Amino acid sequence: MASGFALENLTVTGVRDTGDALATITRQVSDIQQMSIQIATAAEEQTAAAEEINRSVLSVRETADQSAIASAEIAASSVELAHLGSELQSLVARFKV
Known part of the structure; x- marks a missing residue:
């Protein structure tokens, strides 16, 4: 009878420990989900x-590309303006007062 009672206590303790372990696992799974x-x-x-x-970055690239194009246009305009200035100087030099 005593051994039956001891076995019952062990079983109850085991079930209780198993329940506690499952509760811990459930909390940990919930933490992992979060x-x-x-x-x-x-x-x-x-x-x-x-x-x-x-x-x-794409916007900056587009702006840089546009700036490069504008710079090239300005450079070409400057060359043309210098050429026109030279022509104008030649024409003005023909006039003598």
Whole structure:
């Protein structure tokens, strides 16, 4: 009878310990799920930030390209203006007072 009572106590203790372990596992799984949600949210935010940076870099590139084109046009206009200035000087030099 005593051994039956001891076996019953061991069984109850084992079941209680198993229940506690399952409760701990459940809490830890819940914590992991929350962390996964946070990681997914952070990944989405990083993706959005990377896309914004990409758009900004493309905008800077377009501006730089436009500036390069404008600089080339200004350089060509300067050469033409210098040429016209030389021609004008030649024409003015013909006139003597």
